[in-house]
Amino acid sequence: MSSYIEFDAKKVIDYITNLGSFFDKDASLSCYEFGDGNLNLVFRVQDTQENSIIVKQALPYARCVGESWPLTLDRARIEASVLQRHGEICPDTTAKVLHHNTELALTVLEDLGHLRILRGELNQANTFTRLSKDVANYLAKTSFYHSSFYLTPSEKKALVTEFTNPELCAITEDLFFDDPYRDAERNNFPAALQPSVEMLRKNKALLVEVAKLKAQFLNAPETLLHGDVHTGSIFVDAKHTKLIDPEFGFFGPIGFDLGSFIGNLLLNYCAQHARINALPKRRNMQVYLLDCIATTLSSFYATWLELAKTHTRDLSLQADGYAEYFLTKVLQDAVGYCGCELIRRTIGLAHVADIDAIEDEDARLAVQQRALHLGELLIINANKCQTTDDVYQLIISFVN
Amino acid sequence: MSSYIEFDAKKVIDYITNLGSFFDKDASLSCYEFGDGNLNLVFRVQDTQENSIIVKQALPYARCVGESWPLTLDRARIEASVLQRHGEICPDTTAKVLHHNTELALTVLEDLGHLRILRGELNQANTFTRLSKDVANYLAKTSFYHSSFYLTPSEKKALVTEFTNPELCAITEDLFFDDPYRDAERNNFPAALQPSVEMLRKNKALLVEVAKLKAQFLNAPETLLHGDVHTGSIFVDAKHTKLIDPEFGFFGPIGFDLGSFIGNLLLNYCAQHARINALPKRRNMQVYLLDCIATTLSSFYATWLELAKTHTRDLSLQADGYAEYFLTKVLQDAVGYCGCELIRRTIGLAHVADIDAIEDEDARLAVQQRALHLGELLIINANKCQTTDDVYQLIISFVN
Numbered sequence: 001m002s003s004y005i006e007f008d009a010k011k012v013i014d015y016i017t018n019l020g021s022f023f024d025k026d027a028s029l030s031c032y033e034f035g036d037g038n039l040n041l042v043f044r045v046q047d048t049q050e051n052s053i054i055v056k057q058a059l060p061y062a063r064c065v066g067e068s069w070p071l072t073l074d075r076a077r078i079e080a081s082v083l084q085r086h087g088e089i090c091p092d093t094t095a096k097v098l099h100h101n102t103e104l105a106l107t108v109l110e111d112l113g114h115l116r117i118l119r120g121e122l123n124q125a126n127t128f129t130r131l132s133k134d135v136a137n138y139l140a141k142t143s144f145y146h147s148s149f150y151l152t153p154s155e156k157k158a159l160v161t162e163f164t165n166p167e168l169c170a171i172t173e174d175l176f177f178d179d180p181y182r183d184a185e186r187n188n189f190p191a192a193l194q195p196s197v198e199m200l201r202k203n204k205a206l207l208v209e210v211a212k213l214k215a216q217f218l219n220a221p222e223t224l225l226h227g228d229v230h231t232g233s234i235f236v237d238a239k240h241t242k243l244i245d246p247e248f249g250f251f252g253p254i255g256f257d258l259g260s261f262i263g264n265l266l267l268n269y270c271a272q273h274a275r276i277n278a279l280p281k282r283r284n285m286q287v288y289l290l291d292c293i294a295t296t297l298s299s300f301y302a303t304w305l306e307l308a309k310t311h312t313r314d315l316s317l318q319a320d321g322y323a324e325y326f327l328t329k330v331l332q333d334a335v336g337y338c339g340c341e342l343i344r345r346t347i348g349l350a351h352v353a354d355i356d357a358i359e360d361e362d363a364r365l366a367v368q369q370r371a372l373h374l375g376e377l378l379i380i381n382a383n384k385c386q387t388t389d390d391v392y393q394l395i396i397s398f399v400n
Numbered sequence: 401m402s403s404y405i406e407f408d409a410k411k412v413i414d415y416i417t418n419l420g421s422f423f424d425k426d427a428s429l430s431c432y433e434f435g436d437g438n439l440n441l442v443f444r445v446q447d448t449q450e451n452s453i454i455v456k457q458a459l460p461y462a463r464c465v466g467e468s469w470p471l472t473l474d475r476a477r478i479e480a481s482v483l484q485r486h487g488e489i490c491p492d493t494t495a496k497v498l499h500h501n502t503e504l505a506l507t508v509l510e511d512l513g514h515l516r517i518l519r520g521e522l523n524q525a526n527t528f529t530r531l532s533k534d535v536a537n538y539l540a541k542t543s544f545y546h547s548s549f550y551l552t553p554s555e556k557k558a559l560v561t562e563f564t565n566p567e568l569c570a571i572t573e574d575l576f577f578d579d580p581y582r583d584a585e586r587n588n589f590p591a592a593l594q595p596s597v598e599m600l601r602k603n604k605a606l607l608v609e610v611a612k613l614k615a616q617f618l619n620a621p622e623t624l625l626h627g628d629v630h631t632g633s634i635f636v637d638a639k640h641t642k643l644i645d646p647e648f649g650f651f652g653p654i655g656f657d658l659g660s661f662i663g664n665l666l667l668n669y670c671a672q673h674a675r676i677n678a679l680p681k682r683r684n685m686q687v688y689l690l691d692c693i694a695t696t697l698s699s700f701y702a703t704w705l706e707l708a709k710t711h712t713r714d715l716s717l718q719a720d721g722y723a724e725y726f727l728t729k730v731l732q733d734a735v736g737y738c739g740c741e742l743i744r745r746t747i748g749l750a751h752v753a754d755i756d757a758i759e760d761e762d763a764r765l766a767v768q769q770r771a772l773h774l775g776e777l778l779i780i781n782a783n784k785c786q787t788t789d790d791v792y793q794l795i796i797s798f799v800n
Contacts, residue, residue, distance in 0.1 A: 148618045153573055154566035156618070161561045166554035173553055177716050207719035214716040215726070218548045218556070219622050316577050316614040319607035326615070 003103045004060070004073060009033060012043045012055050015106075019099060022108070023047050031055075039071060039247070044111060052113065053098060058105035058247070072167045075247040076105035081163070082249035083109075085224060086142045093138040095235070095244045112242055115235035122231060122268045123354055125276060125285045132292040134241035135234070135261055136299035143254045144307040146224035149317050156251075160221045165250040168227070169217075172248060176340055177214035180348045181207060189347040192365050196372050197347055209379045213336045221251030229257045230341075230352070231264040255333025258300060262334065262395075263341030263375075264352070265289050265296075269399060270342075270371040271354035274363035290396060297388035301327055328386055335382035335391055342375030374398050403503045404460070404473060409433060412443045412455050415506075419499060422508070423447050431455075439471060439647070444511060452513065453498060458505035458647070472567045475647040476505035481563070482649035483509075485624060486542045493538040495635070495644045512642055515635035522631060522668045523754055525676060525685045532692040534641035535634070535661055536699035543654045544707040546624035549717050556651075560621045565650040568627070569617075572648060576744050577614035581607060586749040592765050596772050597747055609779045613736045621651030629657045630741075630752070631664040655733025658700060662734065663741030663775075664752070665689050665696075669799060670742075670771040671754035674763035686799075693795060697788040701727055728786055735782035735791055742775030774798050 007015070009031040016022060016029065023029060027047035035042030039062055046052035058076035062069040080100040087094035099108035121128070144150060146159065179187050181201055189197060200206065226233070227248030235242040269289045276282035308323035317323075345352050346368050355371065358364040377398045385391045407415070409431040416422060416429065423429060427447035435442035439462055446452035458476040462469040480500040487494035499508035521528070548556060579587050581601055589597060600606065626633070627648030635642040669689045676682035708723035717723075745752050746768050755771065758764040777798045785791045 148615060153570060153618055157564050157566045157569070161564055164557050164561055166557045169557070170553060182715065204720050207716075208722045208725060211716045211719040211722040212725065214714075215548060215722075218553055219620055221621065222619050314614075315582065316607075316611045319611040320604050322608045322611040322615075325608060325612065 004105060006059065007041060007043070007055070007057050007104070007106065009043060012045060015104075016045050016053070016055065016108070019108075022053050022098065023051055024049075027051075039075070044113065046111075052111040054109040054111050054113075056107045056109060060105075073105035075165065075168050076100075076107060077102045078163060078165050078168075078249050079245065079247035080107045082224060082226065082246035083107075083244075085146070086138070086226070086243070086246070089141050089145050090138045093134050093241050093243055095242050109244075112235045112244070115237045115240055115242060117232055118234040118236045119231035119264070119268075119353060121236060122265075122289075123271070123275065123357065125272070125281070127285070127288045128236050128238065128241070130239065131234075131236060131241055132295035133299050135229075135243075136296045137303055138241075138243055139229070139258050139261070139296075140300045140303035140307065143223040143225075143257070144304055144311070146251075147222055147254070148314055149308055149312045149323070150314075152313070156221075159224065160251045163224055163250050165227075165248070168248045169250055169252075172227070173214065173217065175348050175350060176344050177210060177217065180340075180344045181210060186349040187347055188349055188351065189368065190361075190365065193347065193368055193372070196369050200343070200372060200376055203376065203380075206376055206379055209336060209382070210340065213333070213340060213379070216253045216333060217256065220253040222254045223251065225249055225252045225254075226257050227252070229261045229264075231261075231268065231354075232352075253330075253333050253337075255330045255335075256337050258296070258330070259334035259337025259339075260341050262293050262296060263338040263345070264354075265293055266338065266342060266374060266395070266399070267345055267352050267371055268354045270367050270374065271352075271358060273370065274358045274360060274367050275354075286399075290392075290399075293395060294388075294392045297331070297391055301331070301388045304330075331385055331388060331391055332382045335378050335385055335394065339375040339378035339380075339382065342371045342378070346371045346375070404505060406459065407441065407443070407455070407457050407504070407506065409443060412445060415504075416445050416453070416455065416508070419508075422453050422498065423451055424449075427451075439475070444513065446511075452511040454509040454511050454513075456507050456509060460505075473505035475565065475568050476500075476507060477502045478563060478565050478568075478649050479645065479647035480507045482624060482626065482646035483507075483644075485546070486538070486626070486643070486646070489541050489545050490538045493534050493641050493643055495642050509644075512635045512644070515637045515640055515642060517632055518634040518636045519631040519664075519668075519753060521636060522665075522689075523671070523675065523757065525672070525681070527685070527688045528636050528638065528641070530639065531634075531636060531641055532695035533699050535629075535643075536696045537703055538641075538643055539629070539658050539661070539696075540700045540703035540707065542626070543623040543657070544704055544711070546651075547622055547654070548714055549708055549712040549723070550714075552713070556621075559624065560651045563624055563650050565627075565648070568648045569650055569652075572627070573614065573617065575748050575750060576740055577610055577617065580740075580744045580748045581610060587747055588749055588751065589747040589768065590761075590765065593747065593768055593772070596769050600743070600772060600776055603776065603780075606776055606780055609736060609782070610740065613733070613740060613779070616653045616733060617656065620653040622654045623651065625649055625652045625654075626657050627652070629661045629664075631661075631668065631754075632752075653730075653733050653737075655730045655735075656737050658696070658730070659734035659737025659739075660741050662693050662696065663738040663745070665693055666738065666742060666774060666795070666799070667745055667752050667771055668754045670767050670774065671752075671758060673770065674758045674760060674767050675754075690792075690796060690799075694788075694792045697731070697791055701731070701788045704730075731785055731788060731791055732782045735785055735794065736779050739775040739778035739780075739782065742771045742778070746771045746775070 031045045041057045043055040083097045096110040226246040233245045431445045441457045443455040483497045496510040626646040633645045
C-alpha cells in the first residue's frame with residue numbers, strides 16, 4: 001500500500017482521464033466529493049453529456065472518529081471483490097464495479113444517482129414493490145453459491161482466506177455483540193433509556209443467546225456475506241434494487257445478512273409509530289413493512305431450497321431433508337441477528353436516522369423502548385421458529 | 401519447495417551432522433528408515449551412546465497408494481507447527497519438535513522409541529492408568545487455548561489462515577463423511593457385510609446427521625485440532641502419553657478429536673469380542689475401555705469448563721451458562737464423530753488392526769457388524785446427550 005495517496009477532486013479527474021475508459025477522449029470532466037459515510041471518500045465524475053461514474057476511495061482511518069481510529073485500506077479490495085463476486089451471480093441487484101486499484105484503495109463504480117437510498121425513502125413512507133423479492137433473491141443466490149453446498153471444500157477454504165477481514169469484523173464484533181450489553185464508552189443512548197438498558201443487561205438468558213450468536217459470527221464461515229445489509233446500503237426505485245458497500249464482507253453465518261435486513265425494516269416499523277400520526281397511513285406503511293418481511297423470508301427460503309435441491313454439489317449435503325434442517329437454522333440465526341441489530345442501533349454507537357431524526361423526545365424514547373424490547377424478545381425466542389411463517393408470526397406477535 | 405529432495409539414510413546423517421545440534425561433534429551416527437505409515441519417511445538416527453532422534457520427512461505422494469496420489473508437502477509445516485503450538489500448552493503429552501525445515505518438509509523429533517504405540521498395546525490387552533486423563537487434558541487445553549474463548553478474533557483469524565489444510569482435510573472429508581455412505585471405489589469391506597452396509601445407507605435420518613457433521617467439519621473453525629487422534633497416533637507407557645502426527649491439523653470443530661479418540665477405544669472394545677475368548681479377561685479389558693471413555697469425557701469436560709470459567713477473554717462468551725451450552729454441543733458433536741469413525745474404519749479405505757488382524761473370518765465379521773451398528777446408533781442418538789454421563793449411558797446402552 002506504499003503508493004497510497006488521498007485523492008481530491010482534481011486528482012480523481014487526472015486519474016480517470018488517464019484511464020481513458022469511461023468518457024469521450026475530449027470530454028470536459030467535473031468532479032465533487034459527496035460522501036456522507038464514515039470511512040470513505042466518494043466522488044462523482046461527470047461530463048457535460050450526463051455521463052457519470054462514482055469513484056470511491058477508502059481512507060486509512062474512520063472518518064466519523066478522525067485519524068485516531070486507523071482502519072485498514074484492505075477493505076477497499078474486499079468491497080470491490082465482494083461486489084464482483086456477488087455481481088456475477090446477481091448482476092441486476094449489485095452495484096457494478098468498473099475498475100479497481102488496490103494500492104490506492106480506489107474503486108470506480110457505476111453511478112446509481114438516479115436511484116434513492118432506501119432508508120430515506122422508507123422514512124418518507126415511500127414503498128417499493130420489488131424490494132423484498134430482489135433482496136431475498138440476492139441474499140439467497142449469493143449465499144448459496146458461496147456455501148459448502150456448491151463450492152468444493154478447497155475452493156471455499158481459499159476464498160475464506162481471501163476474504164479474511166479481521167479489522168472490519170472487529171467493528172461488528174464489538175459494536176454488535178459486546179458494547180450494547182455492558183457499559184462501554186461508545187454506547188449512545190439518552191439517560192431516560194437507562195432503566196430499559198439495565199433490564200436488558202440483567203437478562204441472563206438473553207446474554208447466553210447473544211454469546212451463541214457472537215460465537216457463530218466468529219466460527220461459522222458458511223458463505224461470503226455482504227456484512228452490512230442495512231437500508232442505507234440499498235439503492236432503489238420502482239424498478240431497481242441495488243446493493244452497495246460490502247466492505248464488511250467476509251465468510252460468516254448466512255443468517256447474518258438476512259437478519260440485518262429484516263432488523264432494519266423493523267427499526268423503520270418501530271419508528272413509524274412516531275413518524276406518522278395519521279393512523280390509516282401509519283398502518284399502511286407498517287403493513288407494507290411486515291409484508292416486505294414476510295416476502296423476504298418466504299422468497300429467500302424458497303429460492304435457497306430450490307437451489308439446494310437442484311445445484312448442491314457436495315454429496316453428503318444432498319441427503320434428503322438436510323437442506324430443510326439447514327435453512328431452519330439459518331432462519332433462527334436470522335431472527336437472532338435481527339434482534340441484535342434492533343438493540344445495537346438503539347443503544348450502541350451507530351444509530352439509524354429512522355429513529356434519531358424523530359424530533360419529539362418522548363416519542364423518540366417510546367420508539368427506542370419499543371425497538372429495544374422487540375430486539376430482546378426476538379433473540380430470546382428465535383429458536384422456537386421452524387418455518388418462515390413461524391418467524392413472521394413471532395414478529396407480528398411482538399410488534400405494535 | 402523447489403529445493404525438496406527425498407532423503408535416504410545417508411542424506412539424513414549428512415543433514416544432521418551439518419546441523420551439529422543433537423550429538424557430540426565426533427559421534428559416529430547410524431540411521432535407518434522404519435516408517436510404516438502411508439505418507440512419510442521416518443528415520444531413526446543414533447550414536448553409539450544410546451542417544452537418538454527421529455527424522456520425519458513428508459513424501460510428495462501418499463506412500464500407500466504410490467506416486468499416483470500426489471500430496472502436498474505443506475503438511476510437514478502444519479504438523480510441526482501444530483506440535484509446537486500444542487507442545488507449548490501441553491509439553492508432557494506432545495512429541496517435541498527439535499528442528500523443522502519447511503523446504504525439505506523435514507522435522508526432527510524427540511525419539512519416543514522407549515514408548516509403545518497405544519493401538520498395539522490395546523490389541524494385546526495392555527492397559528494404561530494415565531491414558532484417559534492425559535488425553536483429556538491434552539484435548540481440553542489445546543482446544544480451549546485455540547478457541548474464541550481465549551484468542552482474540554484477529555489472532556484466531558490469522559491462525560485459521562496459517563493452518564488452512566485443504567488437501568489433508570479433503571482426505572477426511574471424503575473418507576470419513578462421503579465414501580462409507582455410497583458405492584465408492586476406495587471402500588473396503590467383505591461381501592458378507594454388504595447387507596449391513598446397505599441397511600446403513602438406507603437410513604435417511606443417519607444420512608442427515610452425517611451431513612450435519614460434515615457441514616460442521618467444513619464450517620466450524622472452533623479450534624486448532626490435531627485432526628487424527630486415533631490410537632496409532634499415541635505413544636504410551638505406564639508413565640507417559642505422547643501425541644504424534646498431527647499432519648491433519650486445521651481449525652475445526654472441537655468435538656472431532658474427542659470423538660475420534662473415543663471412537664478408536666470403541667473399535668478396540670468391539671474387537672475384544674473376538675480377540676479375547678476368556679470371558680473374565682475380556683470383560684476386564686472392556687471395562688477398562690469403558691472406564692477410559694468415562695474418564696476422558698468427564699475429565700475433558702471438567703478441565704474445559706474450569707478454563708472457560710477462569711480464562712475466557714471474550715466478553716460475550718463469559719455469559720453465565722454459555723460455556724455449559726457450548727460444551728454440551730461439543731459432546732454431541734463428539735458422539736457423532738465417534739460414530740463416523742466406527743463406520744469409516746469398518747467399511748471405508750483405512751481400517752484398524754484391532755479388527756483387521758482378527759484371523760477368524762466369522763468372528764471378524766461379527767465385530768464389523770457390531771462396530772457398524774454401534775456407529776449408526778451413536779450418530780442417530782448423539783443429540784439426546786446433555787451431559788458426559790448421558791454420553792456414557794448412551795454408549796453402554798448400545799455396547800455389550
